[in-house]
Structure formats: C-alpha cells, structure tokens
Amino acid sequence: MSRKVHRTEVCADCSASDPGWTSINRGVLICDECCSVHRSLGRHISIVKHLRHSGWPPTLLQMVQTLASNGANSIWEHSLLDPAQVQSGRRKPNPQDKIHPTKSEFIRSKYQMLSFVHKLPCRDDDGVTTKDLSKQLHSSVRTGSLETCLRLLSLGAQANFFHPEKGTTPLHVAAKAGQVLQAELLVVYGADPGAPDINGRTPMDYARQAGHVELAERLVECQYELTDRLAFYLCGRRPDHKNGHYIIPQMADSLDLSELAKAAKKKLQALNNRLFEELAMDVYDEVDRRENDAVWLTTQNHSTLVTERSAVPFLPVNPEYSATRNQGRQKLARFNAREFATLIIDILSDAKRRQQGKGLSSPTGERNSSLGLGADDDQHDYDSVASDEDTDSELTTQNNNNTQRNNRAKVRGDTAGQPRSVHYMGRSSEEEGRGEAEEGGGGEAGEPDPTLPCTEDVILKTEQVTKNIQELLRAAQEFKHESFVPCSEKIHSAVTEMASLFPKRPALDAVHCSLRLLASSASRLQVECRKAAPSDLSSPAVDYQLLTQQVIQCAYDIAKAAKQLVTITTREKKQ
Ligand SMILES: [Zn+2]
Incomplete structure (x- = not known):
C-alpha cells in the first residue's frame, strides 16, 4: 500500500514517531x-x-x-x-x-471516558440536543469538512438520523453531493447504505442518479461489508457485486458430514434472523481480531512477542451486549483454523440462503434455539474465560454506542422473535482439545506442577517457534509458495523440541490442551504446506489464496498454543 510519508507524523496518544x-x-x-x-x-x-x-x-x-x-x-x-x-x-x-x-x-x-472532549452546555432535554446536532450533521456532510462531521458525531449526532422535513439521512445527502470521504466516515459510524428515503430510495440510488458511479459501487461494497470480509478472510477474494453478492469458498478435503457437523449446521439454519445476524457480526469481529493478531505477529520482534503482556487473546467485553453474548464472543477465540473456517463457510452459505428468501421451514421448537450442542450443560464453562475481564467498563456517551453498529451488511429478512444470546459450543469438537483457563485468564486451582519445565527453556523454544513462523508468514506475503514446505518442516521440528520439554501426561489440563493444539496444528500445517507443492502435474490445480489463508491460520494456532504454554509455565512457576 503506497503512502505519502509525512515527516511530521507522530502517534496521536504519546507522540512517538512514525506511527504504523x-x-x-x-x-x-x-x-x-x-x-x-x-x-x-x-x-x-x-x-x-x-x-x-x-x-x-x-x-x-x-x-x-x-x-x-x-x-x-x-x-x-x-x-x-x-x-x-x-x-x-x-x-x-x-x-x-x-x-x-x-x-x-x-x-x-x-x-x-471521553474526558477531554468539548462538553456541550447542559440542556433539559437531551433529545433536542441530539436532534440539533444530527440536523447539523445532515447539512455538513454536503461539504468537504470531515473534521466538522467527526466533531458532531463525537458530540452525539446520529449517523442514521432521518431528517423529518427533508425525508433523507445524512448518507443520502453525502451520496448526492458525491462526498466520498464523508460517506466513508458516516458508514464507519453506522450509517446504512441501504436506508430508504421518504420515497424508498437508498443512498446508492442517489449516488447513481447524480452520476457518482464509483461512490455508488463503494456503497454497495459497504452494504455487503460483513460477508465480503468473511469471504476475503478465507480465500483472499471478494465478490464483484455485478455477477453475484456472495463467494462461498470450498474446502475440498473437509466435507465434514459427521452427524455433529450436520446438527450444528441445522441449528445455524434454525436461528431467527436477529440471532443469526448477531452471530455473523460476532464472527466478523473475531475475524478482525485474528487479522490484527496476524499483522502483530508479522511486525513485532520475535522475542518481544513471546513475553509481552499486551496481547488481545479474545474479544474484549462490549458492555452493550449481554454477558452471555460477550462470553460467546470470547469463545470464538478457541476455534482452531479449521473449525473457524467451517463456521465461516456455514455462515456465508446461510447468509446467501436467507437473502434469497429460501427460508427453511424450521420446527417451531428450534426457533430461537441457540447454536450449540448441549450448550445448557456447559454454562459453567464460560466462567473461566470471562472471569478476568473488566465487565464494569461503562460507555459514557451515546456516540460510542452507535459506532459501527451498522457497518456490516445487514443480513436481510424479518427480525421477528425475541433475541436470546447465541452460543458457539456447536463447533467446538473435543478432538483438538482445549480447556479451562487456556487463554491465560483465571488461575489454575491446586498444587503447582513440579514436572513443568523451567520458564526460560519454554521461552527459548517458543522464540524459536515464533521466529520460524514469522519466516513462513513472510514467505506467504511474498507468494513464495515453494518455501512453505521447508518452513513448515522447521516449525514442526521446533514444535517437537518444545513439546519434549513437557511430561507425556501433564498434570494440568491446560498444559495438556495447549500441547495438543500445538501438535495437531503443526501436523496440519505440514499437510497444508505440502499441498503447495503438488507431487505430479496431473494433480488438480491448487487454490493458492485459500491455501495460503489456511497456512497462515495454522501458523497462528501454533503461535497461540506456544504462547499459552509460556503463560501457564510462568504462572505456575511463580506460585
Ligand atoms: Zn503511542
């Protein structure tokens, strides 16, 4: 991505130079x-x-x-x-x-807390202020002054405000005026590109009619942001929105038709649209978290990565959501690369089905049911994940509340039915193994394990693993597919060395789970990487984009498991 270099660029929060x-x-x-x-x-x-x-x-x-x-x-x-x-x-x-x-x-x-934002003089009726601000926003988006609009939004102006006299939203105004950057800002703050004006016409219609073709196309992209992002995450491609709005990647070797997978898929289909939309938005947030984690993994020094305390191991609590939904969101971090990919493919298929209106006649008993197998029996399982999160964080202004709420395509359809929280237990098969407190949250009960290796050794081996993973990620970025196999061999032997530090049957469940995730991900990484080097010319063509995404995700699982082992060992040895 080309970027103008401004010598004066500094971090907005601490003034460090060259913010990335x-x-x-x-x-x-x-x-x-x-x-x-x-x-x-x-x-x-x-x-x-x-x-x-x-x-x-x-x-x-x-x-x-x-x-x-x-x-x-x-x-x-x-x-x-x-x-x-x-x-x-x-x-x-x-x-x-x-x-x-x-x-x-x-x-x-x-x-x-927005402690330093300019506070407006208090009014008796907050509704009046919000309405005034929103009206100002409605007229300001016609101009090029982005800062004015951001200031209004920061004070509580509503991006989706429907102007009662004009019969439009701010996005209609920006679209008609061809203000591309204003439209981007409004969408970030939750404006809906598909919102109808008083005559049923959308901002996309306005842009098209005013001859702003590129803006109209961009607004269509914004409309499908959610499913486009999920597809891109899996296979590096997005739909062009001319020949269809959905790409549903296929994982050829994972036609997992086990009873468990089929049942999970059925439950997904049975969710009402509201719950399905919530789940899709949560998965979108998790994709974003994983992508930023992958960037972090590529850009940081390998030894800092191993010991740093600033990782974001699962989605932070959003106080707007119920506790159960927040716990469900955090559970998404436990899905390994393959499970997460399968969930995304199921969501994409079902989003397409729902938009096309081919609703399944779901048994009434399953309406509003949670996406999960035996979720009710597993309620306690959430606790260890959520326990050390700051659930008291409060939002201080309305402004924060509407940020990005609609910055993902709506999954069309009626939203009848009362929302209940969504669980994600359905896809967490036990095979890959993961357990309590694996995210480094919550303490392990009981005696310190004397059989654990010393922390320094674990850190050294983890640094080696991380270094090799970074090499693989660089190869992936540079499309050097021929380096995949040698890189994965190196990772595999570093992982084997690391695992050999630990006892065959560790006393702690968390160690056991992390070791299994480590070993299974390293094996799967080898399998995936070998696909990059087809043995003979008659092999079917390789989808390198999809393959690369899976390779990156396996590497990411390995890095995560290794980091967990460092965290657990450090904690146990301190006791
Ligand atoms: Zn800074």
Missing part, C-alpha cells in the same frame, strides 16, 4: 504500543487497522489520512489544549512513558 497503525473511527494515527491498548478496549471504542499491512479500500484510507492530517486528534484532546488544564497537571504521555499504567490510563480517559 490508525484508529479509523477516531481519525488518528497511533504507534504499536498505543495500538495494543486501543485493541484491548474493543472495536466499539476504537477500530484499528495497520497502515501498510492491513487491506484498505482506497477511499477509507484516504478518509483516515485526511482526518489525521487535518488534526482530528484535537477533537479527543479538546480540553487538554486549555491552559487551565495544563496547570492542573494533566498532560499527554511521552513516547518513553510506560505503557502500563501511564499510556493505557490516558488512552482510556481519552477514548473510553
């Missing part, structure tokens, strides 16, 4: 350290993307860069610029300040 990441909804550039704090707050607070290593729709990148270079950061630091505040001792962190607590506390106040 952006927060899309805040319109700022941030450094690696600050980004790790942003990620830990969750996408409802900050949506991050890497400037060079993430995939970007060109106009979205342009929108963020415009905001950043026009000083959008001053919106979030308004009162810090006030001399009275400076005297009170409030100050921004320096690049040299510690990430915890200095930088992380500042970032929380700045974006989560």
